[in-house]
C-alpha cells in the first residue's frame with residue numbers, strides 16, 4: 001500500500017474511479033483538476049504495489065477545520081479497509097495543518113459511506129433537506145481531532 005499526494009497526471013485514473021463510484025452525481029474533470037491544483041486542497045491517492053491508483057480522497061482545509069469532500073475506492077477493491085486507511089491519512093494530514101475537527105456531508109442513504117465514517121468516529125450533527133436534489137438529503141458529520149492519536153496497526157482513537 002502506498003498513500004501519496006495525487007498529481008495532475010492521475011486525472012485519467014481519478015475520472016475512471018469517479019465514473020465507477022457515482023451514478024448521476026459525478027464530479028467533472030474540471031472539478032477534479034481544480035482539486036489537484038488548489039493550494040487549500042489535499043488530494044491523497046492510494047496505489048497498489050504495481051502503482052495502479054485504486055482510491056482517492058480529497059479534503060479542503062478551511063481555517064481550523066478540514067472539509068472532507070470526496071472518497072472513492074475502485075469497486076473490485078472495496079471492503080478491504082482502503083477507504084479507512086486513506087481517510088486516516090487525510091485526517092492526520094489535516095491535523096498536521098492545524099485542523100481541530102473534520103466535517104463532511106454524506107447522502108443519507110449512502111450506507112457504505114456512512115459505515116466508513118461512523119467507524120472512524122464521525123457523528124451526525126445536522127441534516128440538510130434536499131441537499132443533493134429532491135428527496136436526497138445530506139447528513140453533516142463531524143469528527144473532533146484535536147486530541148486524536150493514531151499509530152500504525154491501531155484503530156483511530158480520540159484520547160479522553
Ligand SMILES: CC(C)(COP(=O)(O)OP(=O)(O)OC[C@H]1O[C@@H](n2cnc3c(N)ncnc32)[C@H](O)[C@@H]1OP(=O)(O)O)[C@@H](O)C(=O)NCCC(=O)NCCS
Nearest residue numbers: 021070071072073078079080081082083084112113115116
Ligand atoms: C464508501 C466507500 C469509499 C467505502 O470504501 P471501502 O474501501 O470499501 O471501505 P472500507 O473497506 O475501508 O470500510 C471501512 C468500514 O466501513 C464498513 N463498510 C464499508 N462498506 C460497507 C458496506 N457496503 N456496508 C456496510 N459496512 C461497510 C466496513 O465494514 C468497515 O468497517 P470495519 O472496519 O468494521 O470492517 C466505497 O464504497 C465507494 O467508493 N463508494 C462509492 C463512492 C462513495 O459513495 N463515496 C462516499 C461519498 S463521497
